[in-house]
Amino acid sequence: MxxxxxxxxxxxxxxxxxxxxxxxxxxxxxxxxEVTSPQAFDGLRLANRKVRRPDLTIATxxxxxxxxxxxxxxxxxxxxxxxxxxxxNCAEFGVRLHxxxxxxxxxxxxxxxxxxxxxxxxxxxxxxxxxxxxGAFGALAFGIGTSEVxxxxxxxxxxxxxxKTMAINVEGTLKPGVTSKDIILAVIAKIxxxxxxxxxxxxxxxxxxxxxxxxxxxxxxMSIEAGARAGLIAPDQTTFDYVKGxxxxxxxxxxxxxxxxxxxxxxxxxxxxxVEVNLNADELAPFVTWGTNPGQGLPLTASVPNPADxxxxxxxxxxxxxxxxxxxxxxxxxxxxKVDTVFLGSCTNGRIEDLRSAADVLKGKKIASSLRLLVVPxxxxxxxxxxxxGLDKVFLDAGAEWRSAGCSMCLGMNPDxxxxxxxxxxxxxxxxxxxxxxxxxxxxxxxxxxAATAIKGTLASPADL
Amino acid sequence: xxxxxxxxxxxxxxxxxxxxxxxxxxxVYLKRITKSGxxxxxxxxxxxxxxxxxxxPQYKGATILVAGPDFGTGSSREHAVWALQNYGFKxxxxxxFADIFRGNSQKAGLLTVILPQEEIEKIWQIIxxxxxxxxxxxxxxxxxxxxxxxxxxxxDDYTRWRLMEGLDDIGLTFTKIDKVSEFELKRAVFKPKTLxxx
Numbered sequence: 001m002x003x004x005x006x007x008x009x010x011x012x013x014x015x016x017x018x019x020x021x022x023x024x025x026x027x028x029x030x031x032x033x034e035v036t037s038p039q040a041f042d043g044l045r046l047a048n049r050k051v052r053r054p055d056l057t058i059a060t061x062x063x064x065x066x067x068x069x070x071x072x073x074x075x076x077x078x079x080x081x082x083x084x085x086x087x088x089n090c091a092e093f094g095v096r097l098h099x100x101x102x103x104x105x106x107x108x109x110x111x112x113x114x115x116x117x118x119x120x121x122x123x124x125x126x127x128x129x130x131x132x133x134x135g136a137f138g139a140l141a142f143g144i145g146t147s148e149v150x151x152x153x154x155x156x157x158x159x160x161x162x163x164k165t166m167a168i169n170v171e172g173t174l175k176p177g178v179t180s181k182d183i184i185l186a187v188i189a190k191i192x193x194x195x196x197x198x199x200x201x202x203x204x205x206x207x208x209x210x211x212x213x214x215x216x217x218x219x220x221x222m223s224i225e226a227g228a229r230a231g232l233i234a235p236d237q238t239t240f241d242y243v244k245g246x247x248x249x250x251x252x253x254x255x256x257x258x259x260x261x262x263x264x265x266x267x268x269x270x271x272x273x274x275v276e277v278n279l280n281a282d283e284l285a286p287f288v289t290w291g292t293n294p295g296q297g298l299p300l301t302a303s304v305p306n307p308a309d310x311x312x313x314x315x316x317x318x319x320x321x322x323x324x325x326x327x328x329x330x331x332x333x334x335x336x337x338k339v340d341t342v343f344l345g346s347c348t349n350g351r352i353e354d355l356r357s358a359a360d361v362l363k364g365k366k367i368a369s370s371l372r373l374l375v376v377p378x379x380x381x382x383x384x385x386x387x388x389x390g391l392d393k394v395f396l397d398a399g400a401e402w403r404s405a406g407c408s409m410c411l412g413m414n415p416d417x418x419x420x421x422x423x424x425x426x427x428x429x430x431x432x433x434x435x436x437x438x439x440x441x442x443x444x445x446x447x448x449x450x451a452a453t454a455i456k457g458t459l460a461s462p463a464d465l
Numbered sequence: 466x467x468x469x470x471x472x473x474x475x476x477x478x479x480x481x482x483x484x485x486x487x488x489x490x491x492x493v494y495l496k497r498i499t500k501s502g503x504x505x506x507x508x509x510x511x512x513x514x515x516x517x518x519x520x521x522p523q524y525k526g527a528t529i530l531v532a533g534p535d536f537g538t539g540s541s542r543e544h545a546v547w548a549l550q551n552y553g554f555k556x557x558x559x560x561x562f563a564d565i566f567r568g569n570s571q572k573a574g575l576l577t578v579i580l581p582q583e584e585i586e587k588i589w590q591i592i593x594x595x596x597x598x599x600x601x602x603x604x605x606x607x608x609x610x611x612x613x614x615x616x617x618x619x620x621d622d623y624t625r626w627r628l629m630e631g632l633d634d635i636g637l638t639f640t641k642i643d644k645v646s647e648f649e650l651k652r653a654v655f656k657p658k659t660l661x662x663x
Contacts, residue, residue, distance in 0.1 A: 015641070015644050015645055015648045016641050016644045020621075020622055020623060021623045022623060024638065024641060024644070024645075026645070026648050026649075026652075028656055028657075029657070029659070035495050035496075035542070036541065036542065036543070038498035038499075039498065039499065039500050039543075042498075042499075043635075047635070049635075052645075054659075054660060055658040055659055055660040056658065056659060057659060058659040063492075063495075064496065076496075078496040078497075079496055081496070081498065082496050082498060085498050096659050096660055096662060116657065117657045117659060119656075119657055122656070122657075127541060127543075128540075128541055129539065129540050129541040129565060131541075143540075143541035143565055144541060144565070144568075145541055145542070145543035145546070145565060145568065145569035145572060145573075146500075146543040146544075146569075147543060147569065147572035147573060147633075147634070148568070148569075148572065150635065151634055151635050151638065154635050154638075154639075155635065155638045155639065155642065155645060156645065156649075157638055157645055159634055159637070159638065161621065163564075193483060193535060193538055194534070194535045194538070194561055194563075197535075197561065197563065197564055198564060224539075224565075225539075227535075227538065227563060227564070228564075229564050229565060247663040248657045248658070248659070248663055249657075250655040250657070254654065254655040255655070257653070257654075257655050258653075258655040261653065261655075293483050293485070293538070314482045314533065314534060314582075315482075317481075317482070318481075318482050318483055321481070411487075411492045411540075412492060412493070413492045413493065413495065413496070430485075430487065430539060430540075432485045432487040432488065432539060433487070433488060433510060434487065434488075434491055434510045435487050435492075438491070438493075438510055439510075
């Protein structure tokens with residue numbers, strides 16, 4: 001029997017396999033940021049160990065950093081200490097670091113692909129659950145905890161039990177105004193936040209093949225929101241074209257060898273997935289979440305659900321609590337929900353295509369006077385590219401705030417936070433209680449819905465304008 | 466890591482599903498650079514509510530958390546495990562754990578035990594009626610026991626052995642480090658490197 005793509009990449013990275021033990025897997029790339037690494041570096045120091053492969057390791061400052069006045073010292077002393085600690089650790093252990101102000105600073109999952117160090121067939125880890133983003137290149141990429149960060153720093157390997165495999169087949173053609181964000185929100189609504197637990201997802205089908213690399217990254221990014229540590233897409237010409245010419249892409253004979261290898265990275269025709277899930281792209285519509293987990297989503301044309309209609313007792317209870325937290329009444333059309341803040345950014349939707357698509361909607365228009373629109377590019381390079389294309393002008397003319405790169409309001413570790421009761425339409429990945437600020441209320445949306453909502457003041461798609 | 470063989474203590478019922486790691490420890494508490502001191506941030510957003518179960522005096526000193534399904538979803542922050550441990554929890558029971566959280570807890574020595582939801586419901590009722598009920602978790606026999614009830618649970622032999630011996634993974638991997646070096650010799654030359662900077 002043939003192998004799935006995930007099984008192939010797994011097999012090629014086994015350093016050591018012993019019956020009844022986890023496989024020891026080699027890690028091709030380790031991405032680091034300031035929040036989940038300090039205790040790992042401390043562990044190395046305590047045991048008198050070094051970083052085994054600094055040349056397979058790269059760090060960037062993203063979670064904590066301000067998006068205003070980045071030429072000034074970080075105002076929050078605790079954030080500053082954490083960022084300073086990363087700088088000190090990288091200097092001491094010889095790890096490449098892109099600091100605030102550096103052209104390659106940005107969200108770690110935006111930086112890797114744009115440098116060309118994210119490539120097909122690799123194993124990639126980071127102390128961040130959205131590492132699944134890199135799966136868009138046909139890499140096996142997943143988030144790890146700090147103990148594992150220390151393990152990878154010390155040994156460039158991880159002991160892991162191989163997950164099962166799940167195919168997510170998306171056939172058909174997306175309607176105009178429907179994006180890859182809507183695909184993944186629909187997937188999570190279908191299989192639930194625990195549906196992917198214990199699995200590696202492979203997104204397949206004509207609707208996936210038709211997507212750009214950046215749109216594919218959005219889908220793989222949110223695999224973790226369905227409970228799956230990793231999600232991937234087989235590389236194809238779209239992938240190869242994207243990688244070619246990037247700073248760390250292979251060149252000359254190396255490129256030919258790499259390409260020949262990358263072309264083998266498909267699921268064999270006779271391979272069997274443990275589970276298959278099917279979605280029809282023709283039927284998808286712009287999706288928004290109404291609750292406090294990413295599985296609580298519906299098409300924008302729907303209304304806030306009535307918990308009494310939910311048969312499963314756990315889901316019913318969760319829906320009741322979610323409506324209370326979100327300040328919503330069952331039966332309210334989602335399009336009637338008034339929004340205070342729109343956040344455009346994050347490792348889910350902070351890349352150049354996301355900014356372009358939102359700018360297209362906003363061009364020549366003004367945002368509603370009742371709300372603020374925060375535009376935070378995923379990286380310093382994305383910001384510069386957007387400025388070269390005049391997108392910053394479009395956002396500023398519309399009344400938006402144009403910020404510097406970082407994770408920003410996706411998780412509110414820096415000053416970009418919602419206040420109690422404030423309601424946001426956000427292109428990020430988590431609508432958890434308090435995620436974007438204590439008491440803040442989050443509706444997850446695509447960049448197109450974010451832009452239309454900013455203009456209308458209520459949840460809207462460009463078709464509603 | 467401390468050895469874990471057997472633990473007995475009172476338990477605290479957390480009747481919620483999908484308690485994600487942002488609820489266990491909100492991001493604003495993640496700025497510490499140590500593994501200690503996270504107890505004040507545990508369930509940070511809910512702690513101000515006097516009705517919240519952690520604030521109820523009858524559960525003071527509980528060392529076993531009995532959680533709803535899909536506990537620990539979301540972010541990979543191991544701080545969630547440290548916060549539970551810093552607060553004093555040794556064991557978490559749930560019908561479903563998120564993968565990364567479960568992996569992190571097994572690295573840090575917090576025992577996570579999967580039980581069927583109907584057993585979780587029974588334990589919730591027992592400890593709500595009698596908060597002083599002692600529950601014991603035994604890795605040797607792979608059982609949870611309370612008031613004459615004994616429940617078997619599954620855990621892979623390797624993790625069980627590691628927890629019982631208090632072994633850390635890095636030390637174990639260093640016993641195979643020659644194999645890592647051999648593997649590195651065979652890696653394709655076209656694989657990217659982060660250094661030198663291009």
